[in-house]
Amino acid sequence: MESPLVTTEWLANHVDQPDLFLLDVSVDNVVGKEPIVYEELIIIPGSYKVSIDHELSDTETAGIHVFPKVKQIQQVAQKLGLTPKSMIVLYDDQGIYSAPRAWWIFKSYGFERVFILDGGLPKWQAEGRATAANHLEPNSQSGDSTYERNPVAVKSSKDVLSNIDSEESTVIDVRAEARFYGKAPEPRPGVRSGHIPKSCNLPFMNVLTSDGLTFKSVDELKALFDAQNFSQNASFIFSCGSGMTACIMLVAAIVAGYQNVSLYDGSWAEWGADASLPIEL
Incomplete structure (x- = not known):
């Protein structure tokens, strides 16, 4: 599979490409890492805003x-004039945080040329590149493409529960170790502490550089997964608190050469809130 990442240098050289759509998919609520706070809106010039919380969430x-449901993908595509073959570059204002989630959504619905800006807005800014204060206003109502979600891209709690016995896939929980072992409280009320039985813990910050802005190198990511003794044909289900940061690890696995990946969309917010589902500490 083609790398899901592009560099800021690449974007600077291609940002004016007519068929490129640059999408700001930043979110307001950052959980699991210290957020970068902005006093005012700052974006990369030529960006459209797409809301993960509203447009890309059911x-x-x-x-x-x-x-999101199919109709939401169709609405976003029509608003921006996207087709399954459009070149899409996604970024967020934390470096690497919500862009991988948006990437998996678009890929799961059949978009072929979608990429994540490694380092996002912070790296772009740090390099002294031009910024803007307003997003572009979409003016397209075109696009008659049909979309269908890849049925293996997203797993339900029922799928994950069945997997405890079958062990067909390894469930990787990317929350911090203290939350995984129930030693730190969950940030959401009514959610139990602990983890899914037989899951393993690999915090998402482990795949990012020390500043948390970019993914580690391909060799470093391969070494990280190799250290877990996973086979190259391993099948993974990624989970986190709410399905956001799990996608960071999912993308890291793809960069490291793994192909059989899926997302437990409900993640611990769903599992921990359902008293009928088993937990371990």
Whole structure:
């Protein structure tokens, strides 16, 4: 699979490309890492804003960041004039945080040329590149493409529960170690502490550089996964608090050469809130 990442240098050289759509998919609520706080809106010039919380989440279904329905993808595509073959570059204002989530959404719905800006807005700014204060206003109502979600891209709690016995996939929980072992309280009320039985813990910050802004190198990511003794054909289900940071680890696995990856969309916010589901500490 082609790398899901592009560099700030690459974007600077291609940002004016006519068929490129630059999407700001930053979120307001950052959990699991110290957020970068901005006093005013700063963006990369030529960006459209797409909201993960509203446009790319199923707000009609109970839960946090529920994977969007087909009709929502169609609405976003029509608003911006996207097609499954459009070149899309996604970034967020934390470096690497919410862009991997948006990437997995677009990829799961069949978009072929979608990429994550490694380092996002912070790296772009740090390099002294031009910024802007307003997003572009979409003016397209075109696009008659049809979309269908890859059925293996997203797992339900039922799938994960069944996997405890079958062990067909390794469930990787990317929350901090203290939350995984129930030694730190969950940030959401009504959610139990602990983890999914037989899951393993690999905190998402482990795949990012020390400043938390970019992914580690390909060799470093391969070494990290190799240290877990995973086979190259291993199948993974990634989980976190609400399905956001799990996608960071999912992308890291793809960069490291793994292909059989999926997301437990409900993640611990769903599992920990359901007393009928088993937990371990």
